[in-house]
Amino acid sequence: MVHEKSCLIDVPTAEHPRPAAAATLLELMHAQGEVERLSEREQLLSSLLISVNAVLWAIDWETRRVLYVSPAYERVFGRSASLLLADYREWRNSIHPEDLDYAERSLARVLEQGTVEDREYRIITADGQIRWLSDKCYINQQVEPGKPVIVVGIAEDITEKKQLELELHRLATTDVLTQTSNRRHFFECANQAFDTACAQGAPLAFLLLDIDDFKEVNDSYGHLEGDQVLRRIAESGRGILRRGDLFGRIGGEEFAVVLPGCVPEMALLVAERLGKEIQNLSFNYEGQAFGVTISQGLANLTEQDTTLDNLFARADTAMYEAKRLGKNRVLAG
Structure with a gap:
């Protein structure tokens, strides 16, 4: 009598553990999947940041070091993001001289209030254009002794809105x-x-x-x-x-x-x-x-x-x- 061979899956048990090479392969495949998923999320986040027409930023308050600025900075300011990351004064120097004192004083209020949402000021782009910004900022964590104070914010270009407001005011007056x-x-x-x-x-x-x-x-x-x-x-x-x-x-x-x-x-x-x-x-x-x-x-x-x-x-x-x-x-x- 002829007996057919059974097709059995080799399931590891305590008595018969999986070979080390197979375990390593599965771990590598799992790690590769995680890397791919992370890469996909990073690409998605990068695409979102590129499409958002607002400047996301973060600075170390004590050192005034810019920790992050989103791609929209170069579109709105017309200036190099790498220069800003190297020197915070790049942002400060772009503010309209008549608005500089207000912009700095209003930013400092974030230490007292935790958040500042009503900042509006003008900037001068690299090619000489004047634009209006609405800049909201806040401290992103509970300030603890010995830890850096990180201020994060979002600056939106509201030039068209301001121009419309000014035109309506002109017509009314x-x-x-x-x-x-x-x-x-x-x-x-x-x-x-x-x-x-x-x-x-x-x-x-x-x-x-x-x-x-x-x-x-x-x-x-x-x-x-x-x-x-x-x-x-x-x-x-x-x-x-x-x-x-x-x-x-x-x-x-x-x-x-x-x-x-x-x-x-x-x-x-x-x-x-x-x-x-x-x-x-x-x-x-x-x-x-x-x-x-x-x-x-x-x-x-x-x-x-x-x-x-x-x-x-x-x-x-x-x-x-x-x-x-x-x-x-x-x-x-």
Whole structure:
């Protein structure tokens, strides 16, 4: 009788252990699998970090040594990551000079609060572009004596968001035709300047100016030409006034100026110069030349003025008196 051989698997037991070579092979295969899985996770993490358009970073607080920075750093900053890893000052030097003090002080708050989420500042890229960053940072572990304090964070490029905010603010505060402050924004700023002058005991002047016979300009040459007159007068005002002066269109053909820190004598000279500059403007409509003049009312801050409305009322009264007396002049009220 013929007996078939049985196909048996050699299962190791305590009595019959697996040969050492086979055990080593299985261990190597297991280790290789772990390496491959780790490699896959590293590749996935690397792909994610490359695709994220935010800069992940970590620094040793005491030494200011940059421990890690993600690939987005080079895209956002336009600078070499290797240089930053070698010298923390690469990040510091990229911050806009006007924002540097704030950026450093706000970062230091992380030691007190554990996290800082409201940091927004500008950087200058290697090619000279200005970008806005929103930078959140926190201490990634409980600080223990003798152990380094590691601060980690994420910096997001919010330039487009900031540009949109600035444009919306400009539209909300600017007179569309003349590109000066609109009435609401002008008086908001004027009231702030008034409060500051009163608190500091500093001089301040309020000037109102109105285009003489502006209705005749519109009636004779049309509203498009009238708009051109308003724009040219606004340009003259911006050219004469100082950087810190406030200038806005507060009515149809009426403009207002606030001159912080300007003594009465100087304010009068500014008003006279502005009147002459506008009188020298030349306009042309279908070959017909014409010009315009303005009447101005000037009011200077006194101890009796408790609100900006006091100055405004005096300047308004003086302006209408200037018109009554023949126009094209400045009167102080």
